[in-house]
Every structure is written in C-alpha cells, then in structure tokens.
Amino acid sequence: MYDLIIIGGGPAGIAAAVVAINQRLETLIVAERWGGQTTYAMQLEEMEGREVITGETLLDTFRRQLDYLDFVRSFDIVTKVLPEEHNFVVNTARGDCFEGRTIIVATGAKPQRLNVPGEARLTGCGLSYSATTHASLFLGKDVAVVGKGRRAQWSAADLARKAHRVYLLAPAPLPDTPLARRLRRMQNVEISEGVEVKEVCGEHFVEGVVVAMPDGEVREIPVKGVFVKLPRTPNSDLVREWINCDSDGHIIVDVYCATSWPGVFAAGDVTHVSEQVLVHIGEGAKAAISAHHYLLMH
Ligand SMILES: Cc1cc2nc3c(=O)[nH]c(=O)nc-3n(C[C@H](O)[C@H](O)[C@H](O)COP(=O)(O)OP(=O)(O)OC[C@H]3O[C@@H](n4cnc5c(N)ncnc54)[C@H](O)[C@@H]3O)c2cc1C
Numbered sequence: 001m002y003d004l005i006i007i008g009g010g011p012a013g014i015a016a017a018v019v020a021i022n023q024r025l026e027t028l029i030v031a032e033r034w035g036g037q038t039t040y041a042m043q044l045e046e047m048e049g050r051e052v053i054t055g056e057t058l059l060d061t062f063r064r065q066l067d068y069l070d071f072v073r074s075f076d077i078v079t080k081v082l083p084e085e086h087n088f089v090v091n092t093a094r095g096d097c098f099e100g101r102t103i104i105v106a107t108g109a110k111p112q113r114l115n116v117p118g119e120a121r122l123t124g125c126g127l128s129y130s131a132t133t134h135a136s137l138f139l140g141k142d143v144a145v146v147g148k149g150r151r152a153q154w155s156a157a158d159l160a161r162k163a164h165r166v167y168l169l170a171p172a173p174l175p176d177t178p179l180a181r182r183l184r185r186m187q188n189v190e191i192s193e194g195v196e197v198k199e200v201c202g203e204h205f206v207e208g209v210v211v212a213m214p215d216g217e218v219r220e221i222p223v224k225g226v227f228v229k230l231p232r233t234p235n236s237d238l239v240r241e242w243i244n245c246d247s248d249g250h251i252i253v254d255v256y257c258a259t260s261w262p263g264v265f266a267a268g269d270v271t272h273v274s275e276q277v278l279v280h281i282g283e284g285a286k287a288a289i290s291a292h293h294y295l296l297m298h
Helices: 011-022 055-067 130-136 150-162 178-185 275-295
Strands: 001-005 029-032 071-076 077-083 087-092 097-105 142-146 165-170 190-193 196-201 207-211 218-222 224-227 264-266
Touching: 001 011, 001 087, 001 275, 011 055, 011 087, 011 097, 011 275, 029 097, 055 275, 077 097, 097 275, 130 150, 130 224, 142 150, 142 218, 150 165, 150 178, 165 207, 178 190, 264 275
Parallel strands: 001 029, 001 097, 029 071, 097 264, 142 165, 142 224, 165 190
Antiparallel strands: 077 087, 087 097, 196 207, 207 218
16 A cells, blocks of 8 residues: 555656655656656757756756656556545556555646647747747747637737737637737737648748638748647546546646545646646645645544
8 A cells, every 4th residue: 555646757746756755655656658748948049058947857856866766666557546445546557456545646738739840840949839938038039829728828928028029820719818808909919810820931940830811821920939839638537537627627726736535636737737847846746745744634
C-alpha cells in the first residue's frame, strides 16, 4: 500500500513526486514517459547571446532526483483508477494493480496543433504555443494568434500590449465575452473570423501566415510570430465519472489542489490552472504537500 500514487510524469507529476519523497511518503509515480508536453527554446534572429531558461532545464533539476530512485516509478499507462473503501486502486496497461491512500492526478492535456505545412519546422523559430512565455520576444513586431476561445483571446490581448500589430485569426466567430468586446476596440488588433490557416511560411524563421478568408480569398499576412491557441483536451477520462470537472473536462480543484473527492488531488494542465511549466511545478509541489497534510489528518 502506497501513501501516494501520482499519475503523470510531466512538470506537475515530477515536482509532486520529489516533494512527496522529501516528506518520506511511500510514493509511486506512474507515467507513460517522463517530461510531458513539448517545451522548446524560442530562437529568433536577433536573440543571440540572450539567456533562455527552458521548461526542460527547470524540470531536469527535479527529474535528476527521481532518476536513481527506480523503485518509486513505473513507466506504464494507467487504465483505471477507482476508490475502494478508504483507499484507491490503480490499474495499468501492463496488468499491474497498485493501492494508494491518496492520489494525485497530473495527466496533462492534449494540445491541438494546426497541422499545416511549416508548423513543425518553424516551432521555436517564431511559432509558439505560449504567449505567456514568448510574447515579450515580439516587442514592436507584427504577430498572429490562431484560435477563438478564452486562451486565444487572452494571448491576443497580452500581445496587443507588446507587439506592433496583432492579427487574431479565429476559425469561427469569437464567443461574445467582455475580453472579445475589448479586443474589438483595440486599435492594433485585427480580428478575422471564419478563417482557415493554410501554411506558416518562412525559410529559417516565421515570415508570414497564409490564410483562406471566409469569402475564399487566400491571403498571406506578413508576421514575425504565430501563436497557436486552439482548444486542448484535458486528460481527465480516468476520473471524470466520479470527480467534478468543468464543461471542458478540466478537473476542478480548490486552492490546495484538492478535488471534490477526499484524498484525490490534481495539478497541472488537467486542471483549469493556466498552462505554464513554472506554474505547474508549483502546483505539483502544492498537491503533494496537501496530500501529506491529508495523510496526517487521516
Ligand atoms: C507544443 C507546446 C508548447 C508549449 N510551450 C510552452 C512554453 O514555451 N512555456 C511553458 O511554460 N509552457 C509551455 N507549454 C505548456 C506546458 O508544456 C504545459 O503546461 C505543461 O507541460 C503541463 O504539465 P503537466 O505536468 O500538467 O502535464 P504534461 O506535461 O502534459 O504531462 C502529463 C504526463 O502525464 C502522462 N500521462 C497522461 N495520461 C496518462 C495515463 N493514463 N497513464 C500514465 N501517464 C499518463 C503523460 O505521459 C505525461 O508524462 C507548451 C505546451 C505545448 C503542448
């Protein structure tokens, strides 16, 4: 019987495991693989010499602490997790069955890519998935944001403060939110709704984006940065039937990372907390401390 079973080996799960081990909890981390979603360093033409701290560098410090503790980790896929009496039973694809007194769900989310020519090649060379991380590298430049939802709207508003011009390329009409209304009033934001991105172009760095407008016209917009903010799907299927989730499937947590089920905590992109490696390292640590406190009380 483990004190704590952590599901997921991304920033949230790895940080949770390190903190739990330091608290001397009998811990098991089950993850398909280490590292989670892609992190990469953004390289732009005039950036030489600028020091960049990547998510991977941050995570390495934590991962190194786990690498030699092979008894705390199992590289496997969790297929089922269910409450049983006062504990939880975790089943895996390789047929293992583990029991834990508490659980941390840190299974992340599936991002939606553009899937157009140029996307993979120019990722990190002007194409980004994180305005929070990279917007400040585009001061005074023209950029495009692809998406229509809350994350796309936030990114466009953030970039409007830093970039020269922001093209918000929405595949469908923007939901009418206070932020969308504000974006429509901003002088340096141009919103196009019902557009389809066809290509991200540029030889070594992003130089433009090719879009089909709703009237069928195909247009190339010259930009130095493209931010992809399409919907992502939280990996919450394992617990969605018995733990409260929002309408998009994010696990709802309180400020202590506690879910609606006592003894189950969640951290990272599977929750509604914003997608940032730095934030999720903290959220994972917080979830482990909360699990420890829960164990002290029960
Ligand atoms: C393309 C891309 C670029 C990004 N760029 C940046 C950036 O520049 N800066 C930044 O701060 N953030 C960036 N992000 C966001 C950041 O990567 C995520 O917020 C962060 O990785 C989330 O951490 P996490 O631990 O919650 O989940 P994840 O990193 O998604 O990790 C989830 C883990 O759970 C495992 N898992 C899932 N289901 C199961 C299961 N059933 N059984 C076992 N294991 C399972 C996975 O294998 C993985 O190990 C980017 C994200 C993407 C997709």
